[in-house]
Amino acid sequence: MRNVTKRFPGVVANDSVDLTIESGEILGLLGENGAGKTTLMNILYGLYSADEGEILVDGAVTKFDDPGDAIAAGIGMVHQHFMLVPVFDVTENVVLGVEPTVGPVGTIDMTEARREVQEISTQYRLEIDPSATVEDLPVGIQQRIEIIKVLFRDAEIIVFDEPTAVLTPQEVEDFFGIINGLKESGKGIIFITHKLGEILEIADRIAVLRRGKVVGEVVPAEATEEQLAEMMVGRPVDLVVEKEDADPGEVVLSVTDLLVRDDRQHTAVDRVSFEVRSGEIVGVAGVQGNGQTELVEALTGLTVPLSGMIHLGGENVTLVSPRFMHRNSVAHVPEDRQRSGLILDFDVAENLVLNSYYDEPYSHGIRMDWDYAHQHADQLIDQYDIRTPSSTVKVSSLSGGNQQKLIVAREFSRDTKLIIASQPTRGIDVGSIEYVHARIVAERDAGAAVLIVSSELDEILALSDRILVMYRGRIVAEVTGGEATATELGLYMAGLST
Amino acid sequence: MSDEGTEAKENKEPKEPRWVERVAPKNVDWSSLAVIPFLAVFSALVVGAVFIIFTEGLGSVLPAYGALLRGAFGGWNSISETLLVATPLIFAGLAVALGFQAGLFNIGAEGQMTIGGLTAVIVGISFEGLPAVIHLPLALAAGFVGGALWGFIPGVLRAKTGAHEVITTIMLNFIAFRILDYILKQPFTQAEGRFDPISKDVLESARLPRILTWLPVEGVEMLRLNLGFILALAVAWIVYWILFKSTIGFEFRAVGANPDAAKYGGMAVTSAIILVMVLAGGLAGLGGSNETLGVLGRAFPGFTAQIGFDAIALALLGRSHPGGVVLSAILFGALRVGGRAMQVETDVGIDLIIIIQALIIVFVAAPELVRAIYRIKGGEEARQLTRGWST
Numbered sequence: 001m002r003n004v005t006k007r008f009p010g011v012v013a014n015d016s017v018d019l020t021i022e023s024g025e026i027l028g029l030l031g032e033n034g035a036g037k038t039t040l041m042n043i044l045y046g047l048y049s050a051d052e053g054e055i056l057v058d059g060a061v062t063k064f065d066d067p068g069d070a071i072a073a074g075i076g077m078v079h080q081h082f083m084l085v086p087v088f089d090v091t092e093n094v095v096l097g098v099e100p101t102v103g104p105v106g107t108i109d110m111t112e113a114r115r116e117v118q119e120i121s122t123q124y125r126l127e128i129d130p131s132a133t134v135e136d137l138p139v140g141i142q143q144r145i146e147i148i149k150v151l152f153r154d155a156e157i158i159v160f161d162e163p164t165a166v167l168t169p170q171e172v173e174d175f176f177g178i179i180n181g182l183k184e185s186g187k188g189i190i191f192i193t194h195k196l197g198e199i200l201e202i203a204d205r206i207a208v209l210r211r212g213k214v215v216g217e218v219v220p221a222e223a224t225e226e227q228l229a230e231m232m233v234g235r236p237v238d239l240v241v242e243k244e245d246a247d248p249g250e251v252v253l254s255v256t257d258l259l260v261r262d263d264r265q266h267t268a269v270d271r272v273s274f275e276v277r278s279g280e281i282v283g284v285a286g287v288q289g290n291g292q293t294e295l296v297e298a299l300t301g302l303t304v305p306l307s308g309m310i311h312l313g314g315e316n317v318t319l320v321s322p323r324f325m326h327r328n329s330v331a332h333v334p335e336d337r338q339r340s341g342l343i344l345d346f347d348v349a350e351n352l353v354l355n356s357y358y359d360e361p362y363s364h365g366i367r368m369d370w371d372y373a374h375q376h377a378d379q380l381i382d383q384y385d386i387r388t389p390s391s392t393v394k395v396s397s398l399s400g401g402n403q404q405k406l407i408v409a410r411e412f413s414r415d416t417k418l419i420i421a422s423q424p425t426r427g428i429d430v431g432s433i434e435y436v437h438a439r440i441v442a443e444r445d446a447g448a449a450v451l452i453v454s455s456e457l458d459e460i461l462a463l464s465d466r467i468l469v470m471y472r473g474r475i476v477a478e479v480t481g482g483e484a485t486a487t488e489l490g491l492y493m494a495g496l497s498t
Numbered sequence: 499m500s501d502e503g504t505e506a507k508e509n510k511e512p513k514e515p516r517w518v519e520r521v522a523p524k525n526v527d528w529s530s531l532a533v534i535p536f537l538a539v540f541s542a543l544v545v546g547a548v549f550i551i552f553t554e555g556l557g558s559v560l561p562a563y564g565a566l567l568r569g570a571f572g573g574w575n576s577i578s579e580t581l582l583v584a585t586p587l588i589f590a591g592l593a594v595a596l597g598f599q600a601g602l603f604n605i606g607a608e609g610q611m612t613i614g615g616l617t618a619v620i621v622g623i624s625f626e627g628l629p630a631v632i633h634l635p636l637a638l639a640a641g642f643v644g645g646a647l648w649g650f651i652p653g654v655l656r657a658k659t660g661a662h663e664v665i666t667t668i669m670l671n672f673i674a675f676r677i678l679d680y681i682l683k684q685p686f687t688q689a690e691g692r693f694d695p696i697s698k699d700v701l702e703s704a705r706l707p708r709i710l711t712w713l714p715v716e717g718v719e720m721l722r723l724n725l726g727f728i729l730a731l732a733v734a735w736i737v738y739w740i741l742f743k744s745t746i747g748f749e750f751r752a753v754g755a756n757p758d759a760a761k762y763g764g765m766a767v768t769s770a771i772i773l774v775m776v777l778a779g780g781l782a783g784l785g786g787s788n789e790t791l792g793v794l795g796r797a798f799p800g801f802t803a804q805i806g807f808d809a810i811a812l813a814l815l816g817r818s819h820p821g822g823v824v825l826s827a828i829l830f831g832a833l834r835v836g837g838r839a840m841q842v843e844t845d846v847g848i849d850l851i852i853i854i855q856a857l858i859i860v861f862v863a864a865p866e867l868v869r870a871i872y873r874i875k876g877g878e879e880a881r882q883l884t885r886g887w888s889t
Contacts, residue, residue, distance in 0.1 A: 302761060302762065321764065322761065322762060322763070322764040323764030326764055332762070334762055339756075339758050339759075340756075340758040340759050340761070340762040341759065341762065342756075342759060343752055343755045343756045343759045343760075344755075344756070345755045345756075346751075346752070346755060350748070354752070354759065354762075354763040355762070355763040355764050357745055357748055357763075358745055358764070363744075363745045366744045366745050366746055367743060367744060367745075368743055368744055368745055368747075368748060370743070
């Protein structure tokens with residue numbers, strides 16, 4: 001890509017970007033949310049057209065009007081959110097849109113399709129059962145289907161957009177094996193991420209984007225995480241959370257024999273008991289899907305537990321509503337900000353009052369005081385450094401990091417007795433992670449009890465004073481924050497050690 | 499952190515004039531708020547002209563549209579008729595729009611109008627001797643309650659069992675029609691000396707009074723516009739206030755936009771769904787009452803005249819905004835009334851009006867098409883009006 005520029009009203013998303021990718025190479029593309037990575041890749045994939053500059057494939061200037069052109073030119077994209085039909089099997093998903101046909105009426109040749117899928121799977125060591133139904137497969141395997149899809153369309157350059165965001169540590173290892181295999185067979189790989197450790201481990205060359213510009217290209221051997229973070233953000237970044245030792249006070253949250261079933265009536269949380277005291281951060285580690293989601297839902301009043309007790313400051317809150325918890329100074333940073341934490345179609349001010357709109361001073365009786373809500377929003381935007389043109393902008397137009405800051409602002413700006421934060425930094429950039437972590441520690445120091453649920457081990461290790469490990473709905477281990485190691489926790493998380 | 503702060507690809511919202519923000523504080527961008535509907539109407543008229551050219555020849559276009567315009571707005575009688583036809587459309591349009599705002603597809607406005615109109619008539623033919631200041635509000639209230647009941651049923655079914663309101667409201671329409679037939683054959687409602695299902699005349703004290711009779715113009719006794727129109731405007735304002743200025747409306751819109759987030763925010767999603775359907779049914783019920791207590795003065799099978807279905811189209815055209823609904827209803831009224839004049843004065847049939855209405859909806863439903871034709875840049879992604887069938 002040579003001299004590519006893309007402008008949107010009011011912002012230059014890509015500013016004279018030059019990027020080369022060779023076959024048999026893994027190029028790491030690093031940048032914060034909003035730095036222009038996605039825009040750049042969308043141009044490469046034909047979703048946007050560049051205002052200036054050109055794309056050259058094998059030395060020839062190429063013009064992509066739509067993704068079809070890009071695919072024909074050998075460019076494939078594996079999106080962060082998979083584009084699969086859950087009820088179709090693996091082969092059906094792979095051939096969708098380019099089905100091999102036989103006969104005059106074009107009957108789909110599923111036997112041939114299955115054979116080809118099997119062949120690709122063997123050739124690139126992507127172990128998979130071509131006739132398994134997609135919805136039954138774990139996320140890591142679903143990602144393989146996406147990769148096979150791209151290979152089936154004869155891609156020579158494959159773009160991976162945040163591929164490890166949804167994977168467990170073990171799956172990440174498998175995934176790295178796969179892309180190394182692809183590299184050896186001569187494919188060019190573009191690996192988009194903002195996880196510094198991963199990019200240093202896997203990339204051959206790293207390009208850093210900041211505010212639409214390539215601010216540097218480095219080789220992993222000559223770079224450190226600190227350097228990369230500084231290049232991304234434009235200033236030195238603290239990668240380690242600075243915090244004093246905890247000074248736990250009285251018990252704020254007490255959970256006794258809690259049993260929660262999920263939507264399908266399977267036991268998700270299996271007789272769990274623990275306590276969280278004021279002034280301490282308790283981290284819940286575990287591979288996703290081991291009951292953490294249901295635990296948090298039960299604690300915040302979103303689900304009704306089957307049995308067991310939850311006490312908040314001595315009061316039984318087992319069966320109360322989310323509104324009750326909120327009014328009693330419980331802050332909740334939800335696991336999936338876009339699914340349940342925000343209304344993307346609403347503006348910043350509306351989202352900032354999403355769970356307090358029913359109380360003074362945001363409303364009087366049933367009359368909303370939007371003027372006050374907007375003033376309040378302007379104040380929080382300022383105080384929590386939410387980057388938005390104004391409080392009347394739709395939340396969907398904010399970057400992930402700023403969306404998360406909005407939630408943090410909403411939850412932490414009140415009196416907080418207990419903070420329940422689920423995946424508080426998922427999918428956000430280094431600068432925002434630093435910020436969110438600092439706020440959490442500050443709330444702890446101000447006397448709040450904090451419960452962090454995260455599948456990122458680094459995050460758990462960095463923040464927690466005490467760590468609980470969940471495996472299959474049970475708490476299988478409790479360790480003290482400073483003494484735990486990632487290896488030890490990893491074994492507990494995998495259920496290999498008790 | 500990058501200074502631009504916002505994800506670049508979505509940073510293309512135009513700066514809106516302040517008043518648009520005030521009319522619709524809900525993130526409606528300028529082009530989708532007014533420009534697209536306007537261009538949709540314009541395009542529909544252009545395509546309609548092509549039809550006229552093919553059937554009647556080029557020379558007929560201007561006379562036909564001229565007659566349409568005069569018929570709709572050329573004189574007190576035309577204006578009175580246009581607004582008279584628009585009135586039930588406003589009520590029913592609000593019923594559909596309110597549902598859309600909460601993510602519910604209320605196809606049952608027709609049935610809700612039917613039941614509301616019927617309950618209003620039952621009160622309207624009873625209580626002889628009651629003064630109008632009591633009788634009329636009582637009859638209207640009965641109409642609201644009747645419609646509300648017909649909205650309550652699909653609301654509860656949706657909230658408690660997940661039965662999709664599209665299915666249940668359609669089915670309840672048919673039940674409503676049959677209930678109307680049945681009740682109208684009962685001795686206490688059926689007009690004396692009649693054997694077909696038709697109600698007695700609504701008592702004078704429960705009739706919506708005409709409001710233009712004070713005008714110093716000739717033929718003033720022909721001006722049929724009644725109090726219902728004023729009531730419709732007032733109700734539209736109330737719906738606007740509820741939606742955009744009250745906590746209840748905030749809940750409705752939140753439930754419509756993201757039920758998970760609404761639940762997280764401490765909102766009672768199921769009761770919001772029920773309340774929306776009750777209010778929507780009540781609004782449609784007022785629309786039905788407006789017919790039976792106003793221009794018709796009685797109830798008979800089919801008195802709702804598809805108004806509840808036209809309401810879906812005009813709620814879309816009005817962007818589910820109460821102000822937009824009022825304007826769209828007046829437009830539809832104008833087309834209907836002007837179309838009659840067009841049919842009389844020229845040879846262009848009133849069917850053309852149906853075609854134009856349908857075309858308007860096609861263009862409104864496909865904003866990208868309109869943007870492509872008129873080369874309007876940008877625009878937001880199509881707003882999701884309702885949730886899927888299974889959720």
